[in-house]
């Protein structure tokens with residue numbers, strides 16, 4: 212029962228976290244597909260270095276808008292065949308005319324739908340399953356442990372190792388979360404399908420992976436049983452989960468010698 216709860220909480224948390232990154236972009240494309248208007252635009256620049264994007268301009272109610280996107284999808288010719296000055300079909304969202312894509316947006320929309328409703332749920336379930344499995348293993352290990360062991364130095368070494376891993380993972384996670392925030396700030400997420408997808412997949416893999424390892428390290432630390440009282444050493448509901456040198460339940464100190472029992 213507890214394992215299922217852990218599984219659900221972790222899977223939902225991971226999905227919500229990454230869903231928040233994906234959803235706004237998906238929503239824009241959804242609007243383009245279901246409420247988009249067509250117009251004609253013109254290619255104003257080719258950016259071979261920038262993932263072979265083209266920049267284009269179009270006007271809506273005599274206001275000029277511009278956009279940047281990959282070509283070769285949505286019925287558009289490949290990059291090599293598109294020339295500056297070419298007229299291309301544009302789909303924009305009348306509710307916010309700056310949201311646009313050249314060509315037919317259906318293909319882009321379906322790729323993003325696959326990410327949001329296929330790749331991401333799958334990844335979230337795997338993350339939830341791994342954490343739940345890990346926690347299940349730890350709790351069965353705890354019940355098997357012999358409480359009569361009176362020399363705890365091996366256990367203290369294990370606790371220190373878990374604590375060190377936890378701090379390391381926390382630091383990595385923090386650093387890695389800064390990367391997509393930086394990317395988002397630079398506006399690179401607006402560049403078009405292939406950049407968006409590749410950035411997104413990188414975010415999912417890198418952040419997801421580090422989040423998973425962080426959660427795993429955290430769980431291991433919180434669930435680590437005190438060798439004397441067998442309750443979670445680093446965690447109690449009243450004293451919180453800060454990993455100190457003393458047991459949150461019986462007060463045994465890892466720095467002090469433990470007399471034999």
Ligand SMILES: [Zn+2]
Pocket residue numbers: 437438439440441442444458459460461462463
């Ligand atoms: Zn204890």
